[in-house]
Amino acid sequence: MTEPNQPNPYGQQPYPQEGAPQQAYGQPYAQQPAQAYGQPTGPGRQAFAPDGTPASDKTILIAFLLAFFLGYLGIHRFYVGKIGTGILMILTVGGFGIWQLIDVIMLAVGAFKDKDGRKLVNWT
Template identity: 65%
Template sequence: MAKVAQACPKCGAPNVVAGGGNSEKSFVAALLLCFFLGAFGIHRFYVGKIGTGILMLLTLGGLGIWALIDFIIIAIGSFKDAEGRRIRNN
């Protein structure tokens, strides 16, 4: 895949190198949604990860463990949106 391509022409996967790396989603919003509603996966719906959001909703965030791990990942700036771009505090 060319470095300037927005997505792979064969599979449609986003090119993180061309995309600039950071998501347009709000870091603070994702962090607060995870803190208050993490057991319901609302923060995953917010960033576009619908499938794992539904799984978190059905398992209550892996009984809170999955939600806690996501909170830590968001807080350190490594959480990614559905397009593979990091949600960071700019």
């Protein structure tokens, strides 16, 4: 095996990898450190709700639009991971419209939670 500073005996030029250091053969892959739970995942995103509980990674805008236009099918509940209640909303046509209306109001005031009990606090 050749050293990095020695020319390759086969006359091949090494392929440069932009942005990532080249790893030696047989060495474990260097992974990026995992982001801590509850840390912001994008610019301007809140990691915690105003009451101090962790915030959901789902956005209010998408859930609100799904609830407003397809709420009678419970699509917004599938989006936040609430599969069981999503199926119930399909079977009852959005709780005969009442359940859909309640979910739209809860989304608008910021009280809606995902399947893990985390509030949806980020609009985008």
